[in-house]
Amino acid sequence: MNEADALDLVQYAIWTVLIASAPAVLVAMVVGVGIALVQALTQVQEITLTFVPKIVAILLVIVFTGPFIGAQVNAFTTVIFQRIETGF
Numbered sequence: 693m694n695e696a697d698a699l700d701l702v703q704y705a706i707w708t709v710l711i712a713s714a715p716a717v718l719v720a721m722v723v724g725v726g727i728a729l730v731q732a733l734t735q736v737q738e739i740t741l742t743f744v745p746k747i748v749a750i751l752l753v754i755v756f757t758g759p760f761i762g763a764q765v766n767a768f769t770t771v772i773f774q775r776i777e778t779g780f
Contacts (some may be wrong), residue, residue: 708768715757
C-alpha cells in the first residue's frame with residue numbers, strides 16, 4: 693500500500709461519512725432554522741422547544757433513510773474488503 697492508495701481510502705471514507713450523514717444534518721438545519729424563526733417571531737424562548745422537535749425530526753429521517761445509509765456503509769465496506777483481498 694502506497695500513499696496514493698491510503699489517500700484514496702481516506703477520501704472515500706470521508707465521502708461516505710458526508711453522504712451518509714447528509715439527510716440527518718440537513719433536516720436538523722432546516723428544523724433548527726424554522727424553530728429559531730418561530731422563536732424570534734413569538735419571543736418564546738423555551739429551551740425544550742429547540743431540542744424536542746429536532747430530535748423527533750432526526751429520528752424520523754434516520755428511520756426513513758436507514759436503507760440508504762446502510763447501502764453507503766455497505767458499499768464502503770465492500771470496497772475495503774476487496775482491497776484487502778487483492779492486497780491493495
